[in-house]
Amino acid sequence: MVGHVTELGSAVTMLKAGDRVGIGWQGRSCGKCEWCLKGEVQLCDDIDQCGVWRPYGGFSTSVVVDERFAYPLPSGMPSETAAVLMCAGISVYNPISRYASSGDKKVVVIGLGGLGHMAIEFAHMFGNEVTAISSSPSKHEQVLSLGADHFILISDREAMRKVRYSFDVLMYTSHGNTDWTALVNSIATNGSLVVVGFSDFPVTFDPMELVVHQSSMTGSFIANHETMREMLAFAQEHAIRPKVELMPMAEVNTAIQRLKDEHPLQRFVMVN
Ligand SMILES: [Zn+2]
Incomplete structure (x- = not known):
């Protein structure tokens, strides 16, 4: 998902209100397990908790996320491109x-x-x-x-x-x-x-x-923070552009049905 930061928790140091960020499937990590301590946060022992969005997910108008999992996006990158890159x-x-x-x-x-x-x-x-x-x-x-x-x-x-x-x-x-x-x-x-x-x-x-x-x-399963930042920079430098079809969120059920029927090459990106 892609959006703009609207509110900051008291411990946030790397982001400010108004920043445009991309967020992937993972929104947090336990910070204590063997894999988190090694920096391989995508392998967190508690991934069931850390990859599921609570209380709201990417189809909602706002989400709450650990700032380490909200990645600032290159300024020239279209939001629909970033949305597909994040997963x-x-x-x-x-x-x-x-x-x-x-x-x-x-x-x-x-x-x-x-x-x-x-x-x-x-x-x-x-x-x-x-x-x-x-x-x-x-x-x-x-x-x-x-x-x-x-x-x-x-x-x-x-x-x-x-x-x-x-x-x-x-x-x-x-x-x-x-x-x-x-x-x-x-x-x-x-x-x-x-x-x-x-x-x-x-x-x-x-x-x-x-x-x-x-x-x-x-x-292979998603990636750690370092590789996520590296991927965004590589995609921007080499103008990687996923095939995207934009649709309004109101048509989400149509998008799901078309995924089942057409097995399209492109990604549908829902605009909220
Ligand atoms: Zn962990």
């Missing part, structure tokens, strides 16, 4: 900056929705060779315009066979069912498959390929 953007920026910041990797993005299209933009801007894999042929032209170098339909057996053992980093952003064996077989030696989407289906594959190619399967 979908950071979710994919964090693993891409960890595994593919050198810019010489073969990165593949699986699933082309809100997270996936941002992953293509970030991976491309770091200088990597980017492939998009989808079950939807209609997204071909869109992903090339975002910076993808190649597009593969996952049902195209011949195309999937040609990319065996070729990707250094696989970004799994989908929530649907998929051919996991085909994906695992496309990981290069010492490569990594990073899961950032919540799949609704159990994952099954033959583990032999992981073993003999020393590849990894891992997860």
